[in-house]
Amino acid sequence: xxxxxxxxxxxxxxxxxxxxxxxxxxxxxxxxxxxxGCQQAMEIVGKRYENKxxxxxxxxxxxxxxxxxxxxxxxxxxTERSEDKKLGKIVxxxxxxxxxxxxxxxxxxxxxxxxxxxxxxxxDVPSEKFVEKIKEVNPDIVGLxxxxxxxxxxxxxxxxxxxxxxxxxxxxxxxxxxxxxEDVKDYAGADAFGEDAMAAVALAKKWVGVEQNVK
Amino acid sequence: xxxxKENLMETINGGNPDRFVKQFEFMDIIYxxxxxRFCEPGKEVTNNWGITFRWPEGQIGQFPVHDDEHKVxxxxxxxxxxxxxxxxxxxxxxxxxxxxHANSVDRSEKFAxxxxxxxxxxxxxxxxxxxxxxxxxxxxPEAMHELIDYxxxxxxxxxxxxxxxxxxxxxxxxxxxxxxxxxxxxxAMFEEFILPxxxxxxxxxxxxxxxxxxxxxxxxxxxxxxxxxxxxVDIWQGVMTTNNTPELxxxxxxxxxxxxxxxxxxxxxxxxxxxxxxxxxERACRNCGKLYFIPCLTQGGDYSxxxxxxxxxxxxxxxxxxxxx
Numbered sequence: 001x002x003x004x005x006x007x008x009x010x011x012x013x014x015x016x017x018x019x020x021x022x023x024x025x026x027x028x029x030x031x032x033x034x035x036x037g038c039q040q041a042m043e044i045v046g047k048r049y050e051n052k053x054x055x056x057x058x059x060x061x062x063x064x065x066x067x068x069x070x071x072x073x074x075x076x077x078x079t080e081r082s083e084d085k086k087l088g089k090i091v092x093x094x095x096x097x098x099x100x101x102x103x104x105x106x107x108x109x110x111x112x113x114x115x116x117x118x119x120x121x122x123x124d125v126p127s128e129k130f131v132e133k134i135k136e137v138n139p140d141i142v143g144l145x146x147x148x149x150x151x152x153x154x155x156x157x158x159x160x161x162x163x164x165x166x167x168x169x170x171x172x173x174x175x176x177x178x179x180x181x182e183d184v185k186d187y188a189g190a191d192a193f194g195e196d197a198m199a200a201v202a203l204a205k206k207w208v209g210v211e212q213n214v215k
Numbered sequence: 216x217x218x219x220k221e222n223l224m225e226t227i228n229g230g231n232p233d234r235f236v237k238q239f240e241f242m243d244i245i246y247x248x249x250x251x252r253f254c255e256p257g258k259e260v261t262n263n264w265g266i267t268f269r270w271p272e273g274q275i276g277q278f279p280v281h282d283d284e285h286k287v288x289x290x291x292x293x294x295x296x297x298x299x300x301x302x303x304x305x306x307x308x309x310x311x312x313x314x315x316h317a318n319s320v321d322r323s324e325k326f327a328x329x330x331x332x333x334x335x336x337x338x339x340x341x342x343x344x345x346x347x348x349x350x351x352x353x354x355x356p357e358a359m360h361e362l363i364d365y366x367x368x369x370x371x372x373x374x375x376x377x378x379x380x381x382x383x384x385x386x387x388x389x390x391x392x393x394x395x396x397x398x399x400x401x402x403a404m405f406e407e408f409i410l411p412x413x414x415x416x417x418x419x420x421x422x423x424x425x426x427x428x429x430x431x432x433x434x435x436x437x438x439x440x441x442x443x444x445x446x447x448v449d450i451w452q453g454v455m456t457t458n459n460t461p462e463l464x465x466x467x468x469x470x471x472x473x474x475x476x477x478x479x480x481x482x483x484x485x486x487x488x489x490x491x492x493x494x495x496x497e498r499a500c501r502n503c504g505k506l507y508f509i510p511c512l513t514q515g516g517d518y519s520x521x522x523x524x525x526x527x528x529x530x531x532x533x534x535x536x537x538x539x540x
Contacts, residue, residue, distance in 0.1 A: 149484040
């Protein structure tokens, strides 16, 4: 049953979750329904994280379970449908002058396991590299990460470069990192800021028109 | 007027301090201890555990490198194959600078303070990367217990040298346990893995004449304070405003003191201003009060990232003392 699968993932029972997914496939369940159950489970995990019932290990492990189930389910999906499953494209990176990667890596990971195609440019990324990648992959969203206070200027420079290249009205821009606030968002000229990985996922889903199911 | 040391003790024991403690003024920190190789700005270094650190130009610290080539611990279940603790030097010449410093401290005025970093949790993620470490706590708990025991044994052996050679009055120990908004792990997981290790280490120091344990963690860790008390921390340095410091003081002040509430990110940046410093210092001092609280930048040392900030904060605290005492 899908509810059992959702509970197994949400309760971090990785072995049971994968077994249930395999069992459901054998009994003829639609692979897309299984993946949809996984998404619901991750939303529960995200909610528990926000409520401080769960912490980073659970967030990461939940993503790992989702990856394992995806590996089981994907061969059963038609290739093109599997590709269609991506919710949207995101170009992501830590801005120039800042090399913090832990927070950025976790956000990228969570966006990927939640169904986004993420192009991770790494750390200390110059604004022109963001522009190049936007030109190449035509993303829906750009994510700028920065932990240091002097990353704020780099965020602004990057947004300005995207604007100058003529892509500003084609992408939504989110920023995040240790000391980022609403004021920094306004200063940089971004569309929104996220406090953590789950906030980034919620924001990205909202921007591509996918509603979160769990309250 | 109380001495610096007396004023500190009055503050943390709920007595009658006659002014605010100015940041790290009560600790004379002995940084010369032969701990390990640390990276210099613009350089890369591989330390004695095999962990590679880089400090790119323009950044404010060193970072462990965790690509496939540099990650030391590639499989937690085989940690014994990958992790080899370095030999702790017992050569007198390697300790000479630290011993000289320890002997020069006026101990009636300040605490001769041994410095130790990185901490036990930090070591786990320096060895294998944060994502691998946090997953391993869940998926391979036995191996993580073994690895933590191994790191703890190393630290205890090092602590033995510190105690015998420096006879410190205080220990200033780093280990960051969270982000700015949350602890990295749940309190239950912390209690299982991290608390026992620190009970051993801090217990050893206390059993060997150390009066004060000052633990640095510039993060959210309000949910871990009961464990800090249990492991023997006297002062939590680095407490960020996200912890609601006044609330913590009210709840735990008689058992532990809080040093911080001046978030370095807000104060210590290239275009810092005296106005911001004064505003933040006044907020912190008025909200947190005179007891069980030491106003201090949250950064883990008696310095700032940008020139002049640390000193300007200390001066501002002095002015607040005149207003409030």
